[in-house]
Amino acid sequence: MSIPKTQKAVIFETNGGPLEYKDIPVPVPKPNEILINVKYSGVCHTDLHAWKGDWPLATKLPLVGGHEGAGVVVAKGSNVTNFEIGDLAGNKWLNGSCMGCEFCQQGAEPNCPDADLSGYTHDGSFQQYATADAVQAAKIPKGTDLPGVAPILCAGVTVYKALKTAELRPGQWVAISGAGGGLGSLAVQYAVAMGLRVLDSKDYRRWSTWCH
Ligand SMILES: [Zn+2]
Ligand SMILES: [Zn+2]
Numbered sequence: 097m098s099i100p101k102t103q104k105a106v107i108f109e110t111n112g113g114p115l116e117y118k119d120i121p122v123p124v125p126k127p128n129e130i131l132i133n134v135k136y137s138g139v140c141h142t143d144l145h146a147w148k149g150d151w152p153l154a155t156k157l158p159l160v161g162g163h164e165g166a167g168v169v170v171a172k173g174s175n176v177t178n179f180e181i182g183d184l185a186g187n188k189w190l191n192g193s194c195m196g197c198e199f200c201q202q203g204a205e206p207n208c209p210d211a212d213l214s215g216y217t218h219d220g221s222f223q224q225y226a227t228a229d230a231v232q233a234a235k236i237p238k239g240t241d242l243p244g245v246a247p248i249l250c251a252g253v254t255v256y257k258a259l260k261t262a263e264l265r266p267g268q269w270v271a272i273s274g275a276g277g278g279l280g281s282l283a284v285q286y287a288v289a290m291g292l293r294v295l296d297s298k299d300y301r302r303w304s305t306w307c308h
Pocket of ligand 1: 141251
């Protein structure tokens with residue numbers, strides 16, 4: 097498989113500045129990284145915040161946004177043992193972490209003070225080829241529908257984690273605020289798959305009658 101030297105990307109030079117669709121170099125994976133040929137990418141509201149520079153943590157500049165990329169591994173660094181060329185992989189929000197601090201050692205890598213973030217401190221999925229730390233890159237099983245899985249890499253894991261840590265049991269009720277939105281609609285699907293009963297507006301009216 098031949099990897100080109102340049103690729104198409106959406107990139108901005110300054111926060112809030114023009115979003116340019118242009119040719120940039122294909123990144124070379126570091127020893128711990130894989131190179132993903134991104135086939136599909138979701139767009140998250142965080143991408144808008146990163147472009148505008150809304151948050152106190154500065155973004156890398158110039159920056160390629162995006163952290164819901166799903167694609168195929170086309171190259172890997174010399175230290176990578178958990179991915180092979182041709183595997184499906186995703187570059188998600190947490191691109192890499194130090195793996196040595198207290199948070200990383202407790203499995204709370206998103207809280208790592210040195211976390212490297214796709215589409216924020218690390219060029220993300222709005223390009224044809226993106227690098228990701230092999231330890232944090234999402235492993236996607238062969239045969240997975242890539243356009244379907246792309247939004248799972250941020251929107252999906254966000255609500256899945258919330259439902260998991262809520263420690264509800266099948267048959268229990270769950271209220272999902274913003275259930276009609278992007279994350280909410282995924283949360284409803286996960287909740288149903290977990291055997292939970294999702295509160296809808298009809299139930300809410302019945303309950304508020306009982307309560308008054
Ligand atoms: Zn996101
Ligand atoms: Zn760490």
